[in-house]
Amino acid sequence: MPLILNNNSSFILMNLAFTILIFSLNFLPHDAANITAATTTSPEFSTSVLNVTTALNQVHHVLSLKPSFHLHQNHEQQQQQTQHTLSPSSSSSFSFQLHPRESLFNAHHHNYRSLVLTRLRRDSARVSWITSHLNKSNLRPEHLSAPVTSGVSQGTGEYFARIGVGQPTQHFYIVPDTGSDINWIQCKPCNQCYKQSDPIFDPSTSSSYALVPCKAKQCKDSELTGCYKNGCEYDVFYGDGSFSSGVLVTETLSLGKNGSVKRVPIGCGHLNHGTFAGAAGILGLGRGALSFQAHIKASSFSYCLVYRDTNKSSTLEFNSPRPGDSVTAPLLSNPKLKTFYYVGVTGVSVGGRRVSIPSSTFAIKPSGMGGIIVDSGTTVTRLPTPAFNAMRDAFVELTRHLRRAKGFLILDTCYDFSSVTVATVPTVSFELSGGGSWRLPVLGYLIPVDDKGTFCFAFAPSVEPVSIIGNVQQQGTRVSFDLVNSVIGFSTDKCS
Known part of the structure; x- marks a missing residue:
């Protein structure tokens, strides 16, 4: 005798069949389950496929990376002979390389879990710093580019760029930061400095180093700066207790093959403390008057952050066109x-x-x-x-x-x-x-x-x-x- 189903019983059986299918996948051989996961999508919602094997291979790879910050030195010496000066008011484009933290400064974590724990602790400090600013506030041109590497951030930091400072040029890894209004690096003489990968900047050897006087507009452009006995000084504090204090100066910043920019306002830090993971300081990309893009009068900037568990790099670009598919x-x-x-x-x-x-x-x-x-x-x-x-x-x-x-x-x-x-x-x-x-x-x-x-x-x-x-x-x-x-x-x- 044929089995006759009404609409309700058909719906129940269909759902039961789907439940049995999902349940049975857990007991299939791994290859069969993987094929099903890769090829089956629900008509009810949109899906993406996560390649677990590829992601875990990269996890194991990042733990074996060797520090590569020293690889830039010979290349930088060759570039110094071909630099040209960029005008802050020009509209040409340029870029920096950006690198992930672990590709430059591998901390030799015993396992990936330890690495993620470290990242999340840095992250909590960063968020505390941002929200403290929010609470406090509630109370009261050239197409340039540079490499971006996954590395450090403010009080934390996951990506780094390489720049030159002074004349003759001394090169440093710094953290590009959209939440900072001021550029700064550690400087000699150091009353207190944390450990960085490059030698600390020595202003006495730079012919382009100049103190910013108290009466200068730059000294009045930010709540981070003030006038003291020795001229304009600055203080920056972060949510995890990190800080940098020193004098505000102007210096020439060199951008690899792109050339250099003169008289960039930058903090020369003589008293510094923090977890900046080898970086010499911060490249401020915030909306304040002392930030890097404000000085060069950039019409735009962009960055692409590579996946942090790779040793690849991307770029931080200024005045370059926005991708058409954005x-x-x-x-x-x-x-x-x-x-x-x-x-x-x-x-x-x-x-x-x-x-x-x-x-x-x-x-x-x-x-x-x-x-x-x-x-x-x-x-x-x-x-x-x-x-x-x-x-x-x-x-x-x-x-x-x-x-x-x-x-x-x-x-x-x-x-x-x-x-x-x-x-x-x-x-x-x-x-x-x-x-x-x-x-x-x-x-x-x-x-x-x-x-x-x-x-x-x-x-x-x-x-x-x-x-x-x-x-x-x-x-x-x-x-x-x-x-x-x-x-x-x-x-x-x-x-x-």
Whole structure:
């Protein structure tokens, strides 16, 4: 006798069959399960494929990297003979190389878990520093480019650039930082200095070194500077207790094959303390008057942060055109806190579905709180707790078929991929107020935290109402800041 099913019973059986299929995958041979994960997607939501094997191979690779900072020295000596002077008011483009921290200054961690722990501790200090500024504020041209390497950030730091200082040129690794308004390096004589990879800058050997007098406009342009007996001095303090204090000077900065820029305001630090991982100081890319791009009157700058577990590099560029495939949003400013770059965001999506978060969550309030900052120094993206919970819960709902793992410090949503080579996961996107959607690379939101196959959702809650887009989410994406038209652009796979 044929079995007759009504609509309700058909629906129940279909769901039962899907449940049995998912359950049985856990008991398939690994190769069969991997093939299914790589080729099966749900018609109900959009997915990305995480190549677990490739990511773990890179994890093992980064632990074996040898420091490479010494490789630049001979090349730099050759470049010194061919430099030309760049005018701060010109519109030509130039760039620096950017390098990840571990490719230059491997700290010889015993395992990858230890490395991630160190990164997250630096990250917490960075976030504390940013929120302290927010709370305090609530109370009161040339196309240039340079290499960007994953390395240190302010009080932390995951990416480095190489620049020359003085005449004749002395070369140093520094941390490009969109959250800093002032450039500075450690200088002799050192009353107190932390250990750096290059010899400390000696101003007495530079013919282009000049003190900034108290009456100069540069000495009055920032709350970080003040007039003392010996002229203009500066003080910078960070959230983890790091600091730099010294005199404000002007110096020639050399940009490799791009040439040099004269009379750049830079702090010469005689009293310094911090965890800057071998870097000599900071290249300030914030919106303040003493920052590097303010001095050169840049119309734009951009960077692409390579994945931090590689030994590749990308570029920090000035006055270069924005990639044509960029998704864009308004570049906003906070009148209460002018240092940081805010982006117009209306929401987030998981699996192609808009998460139920009020758009006002990402708006800058009249008090100066709220908004969402794009920051090169923060590691893990922070969202206000209600917004984070909604996003996290949406992700968990669409990953019920994946094996969970214990949380890892601030990362409370983790997965055990130790028995698979690929995993299919929901997509994650920021919905921009310009109407576009910035879809993150899968390693921009699921990151390995050990060498065994534990991956965690790289977002964390913030007790403050401000949101911060960190450098994990920015990996593999060229982030372009159009300073003239107040537009920010995101273009994936533009690091080469």
